[in-house]
Amino acid sequence: MTHDHPTTLLAELTHRCPLHCPYCSNPLDLIRAERELSTDDWKRVFSQARALGVLQLGLSGGEPLVRKDLEELAAHARGLGLYTTLVTSGLGLTRARAERLRDAGLEHIQISIQDSDDASAERIAGVSSVKQKRAAIALVRELGFAFSINVVLHRANLDRLESIIDLAAELGADRLELANTQYYGWGLENRAALMPAREQLERAHEIAERKIRQYKGRMQMLYVLPDYYEKYPKACYGGWGRVYLVVAPDGKVLPCHGATQIAGLDFPNARDRSLEWIWQESPLFNAFRGDAWMKEPCRSCEHKTRDFGGCRCQAFALTGDAANPDPVCTLTPLRRIVDAALHDAEASREYRYRGYAAEPQAV
Amino acid sequence: MTADSVPALWRLARLGYDDVRRRPVLLYPEGAVLLNDTGREILELVDGRRSVRDIAAILGGKYATDVTADVVEYLGGLAERELIRDA
Numbered sequence: 001m002t003h004d005h006p007t008t009l010l011a012e013l014t015h016r017c018p019l020h021c022p023y024c025s026n027p028l029d030l031i032r033a034e035r036e037l038s039t040d041d042w043k044r045v046f047s048q049a050r051a052l053g054v055l056q057l058g059l060s061g062g063e064p065l066v067r068k069d070l071e072e073l074a075a076h077a078r079g080l081g082l083y084t085t086l087v088t089s090g091l092g093l094t095r096a097r098a099e100r101l102r103d104a105g106l107e108h109i110q111i112s113i114q115d116s117d118d119a120s121a122e123r124i125a126g127v128s129s130v131k132q133k134r135a136a137i138a139l140v141r142e143l144g145f146a147f148s149i150n151v152v153l154h155r156a157n158l159d160r161l162e163s164i165i166d167l168a169a170e171l172g173a174d175r176l177e178l179a180n181t182q183y184y185g186w187g188l189e190n191r192a193a194l195m196p197a198r199e200q201l202e203r204a205h206e207i208a209e210r211k212i213r214q215y216k217g218r219m220q221m222l223y224v225l226p227d228y229y230e231k232y233p234k235a236c237y238g239g240w241g242r243v244y245l246v247v248a249p250d251g252k253v254l255p256c257h258g259a260t261q262i263a264g265l266d267f268p269n270a271r272d273r274s275l276e277w278i279w280q281e282s283p284l285f286n287a288f289r290g291d292a293w294m295k296e297p298c299r300s301c302e303h304k305t306r307d308f309g310g311c312r313c314q315a316f317a318l319t320g321d322a323a324n325p326d327p328v329c330t331l332t333p334l335r336r337i338v339d340a341a342l343h344d345a346e347a348s349r350e351y352r353y354r355g356y357a358a359e360p361q362a363v
Numbered sequence: 364m365t366a367d368s369v370p371a372l373w374r375l376a377r378l379g380y381d382d383v384r385r386r387p388v389l390l391y392p393e394g395a396v397l398l399n400d401t402g403r404e405i406l407e408l409v410d411g412r413r414s415v416r417d418i419a420a421i422l423g424g425k426y427a428t429d430v431t432a433d434v435v436e437y438l439g440g441l442a443e444r445e446l447i448r449d450a
Contacts, residue, residue, distance in 0.1 A: 055379075056390070056395065175375070
């Protein structure tokens with residue numbers, strides 16, 4: 001049986017990053033530079049991805065600008081016809097590099113901001129970064145890249161949502177992605193310190209809806225709801241192995257960036273296997289396709305063709321079994337786990353900053 | 364979108380061709396719309412200067428029929444998704 005063409009590849013070029021955000025989507029066990037794929041490996045991966053049907057490429061990390069071959073990789077992607085987004089903190093984007101990236105044919109740059117309040121932004125990032133981000137944004141605008149800002153929302157910045165959105169517009173963003181924190185990996189580690197109160201979220205939803213209308217036609221806004229407060233789970237990345245794949249810095253190929261935290265799965269590597277084999281044949285990508293793996297209430301549920309049982313990483317992280325229903329779903333008794341976490345969110349905690357295990361924690 | 368609108372492609376979007384699916388495609392950040400040949404013909408005429416009426420006249424000449432309503436509807440659908448803007 002052949003499966004649908006994937007549309008999107010997220011290439012996590014590195015886990016190295018100057019920032020230490022406590023909700024980072026990278027795994028707790030960060031991959032070191034010496035295990036990263038080579039330039040030629042990445043070019044082969046991009047070519048294979050295009051041949052498999054991928055149209056969108058995210059050059060991500062970590063901080064992809066720490067890779068000295070980023071310009072060469074961007075040029076290769078453009079030559080294949082991929083629409084490429086550089087997902088960056090902005091740190092390390094000098095004028096020389098920005099010009100080389102433009103000349104390489106890179107189209108779209110997405111820069112993260114942490115908050116509209118500078119002191120809070122730097123506390124969240126765990127490092128001084130606001131000035132460098134502003135300089136990077138000015139360059140991106142001057143050189144005419146398509147420009148998005150993304151902001152991860154959580155307890156410490158949600159009350160400033162309106163000023164965050166206005167700041168993004170003032171900075172000239174074509175697009176603004178506002179994503180409530182997802183609780184996997186570092187986010188799960190810091191869940192008690194990150195999870196907002198329900199009243200905070202309700203105010204935020206109203207603000208987001210109003211601002212989306214206000215900026216329509218000028219700045220496209222995407223507001224990703226926090227799933228803990230939803231009744232039904234999200235169709236994570238369009239369903240396991242349906243449209244999306246991630247290649248981790250060491251070449252592991254994953255159906256989503258969180259999948260390495262699921263124990264008991266064997267992760268194929270792009271160093272050893274073609275992306276086509278991995279997409280079509282690998283046990284990993286077939287593990288949660290279709291509905292044969294589902295338990296009740298998913299398997300007989302009418303929602304299964306829309307949410308595909310929700311997120312496998314979340315099911316594993318919260319229940320210990322990746323084949324369980326996503327505990328966000330109110331149709332499963334496992335929902336009590338999410339309700340208990342919402343209850344716990346009342347006490348505030350300190351962040352555990354992202355970093356390599358053996359390093360001292362940055363503050 | 365009306366016959367008098369002057370449409371432009373969103374600055375972040377570009378037309379491409381997907382030789383895997385053998386379809387023209389409109390690419391933009393985090394998304395793609397697979398097009399048929401008619402859609403591609405319309406979008407190739409969208410340049411931020413021609414009005415919908417101009418575009419329809421060019422295509423109508425080719426097909427010897429008035430396609431204004433079809434072009435309004437097609438570009439209106441893409442405008443809803445913010446992929447087409449008023450120039």
